[in-house]
Amino acid sequence: MTSWLVARRHADGRPSAWNLANALTVLRVLLVPVMAVLLVMDDGEQGGWRLGAALAFAVAIATDKVDGEIARRHDLVTDFGKLVDPIADKALIGTALVLLSVLGELPWWITVVVLVRELGVTLLRFLVIRHGVIPASRGGKLKTVLQSVAIALYLVPRPDGVLGGLLPAVLDPLALVVMLVAVVVTVVTGVDYVLSAVRQHRARRPGGAGRAR
Template identity: 75%
Template sequence: MTSWLVARRHADGTASAWNVANALTVLRVLLVPLMGALLLVEGGQDAGWRLAAFAAFAVAIATDKVDGDLARRHDLVTDFGKLVDPIADKALIGTALVLLSALGELPWWITVVVLGRELGVTLLRLVVIRRGVIPASRGGKAKTVLQSLAIGVYLLPTVDAVAAWKPGLGLGLVLVATLVTVVTGLDYLASAVRGRRLGPRTLPPTS
């Protein structure tokens, strides 16, 4: 089944949207509400449901890595994937941040800063799209990794095994992730301005 999805192509040789990479992206989208529902069971206080929410988040993050690798390795990059993949990522991170803040576990200002940055970058992408798409940079990838690690720590149930190190590690990671989020957002803005000065399709990489 997987080999059929990978091999399927249009008559002109371009990859069909019906491929395993896009299937993993759709799975990530479906895991977003599942993760949210599991996190909210009993107000986020039940260790079992909390661990299930962590597992759903971890699987979703793993699909983000796998679908990208498959798309590049097997030439499965499609317009559908380009559109839905970043939406799935932002939905996953955004949902987790909002729910953790709603549960009183994560300061709202962090959620507002991160989501504000993502909204701003999305709007900038729409503004500069005629001059080219700005690819993700190492800073942007580091931002995603740090955000994922921080959220993963926060999602873990506070049981004896993690109670000693979870608060400090979680707060440290989320503060570093927020700083990197802001810095890469400013870098994106600078890149967009440079691209406007240099002309079409000369935008340097960022995130």
């Protein structure tokens, strides 16, 4: 990609915040209220609105993958992207979970557990960032994939009478199983992140492991 959206830079060589990767991140933020409105239309019962919500969610998730690849491949990592990208991700996932619970389709305890973990890790990340960044683990990436797949399964419309009711009979338990696995991975990776932060903090203390070496 050679358009100005990708190539534009400051005089000192730093990438401008106005680039394609950040534009996709902003698009993801804008898709959050779009998905929310479409999902609550007609209490989530009307297939057309529901399909629109599912498509908005799918596009938003796709931008999460694409913007990161563009930023890394074209050296377009900016402070704006570092700040807004995780906020956009959590806003998208959190909004979908809350609304699914409001509609009575997802147990509230699942939503609460996921939100507490995500908000807790975000706050912890801000607290430890001055001492260094804790890189995203494979488990963290798996957590995001599982959450996204589970939510997408919940968002897929289930029209009455389609395939003799086979669609809901398959999707409902599948969505719940994937969501439960996502919750387990979410909690485990959250605990792992906390332990990593504690180890990092201890290693930097006088007399800690980092000092001893």
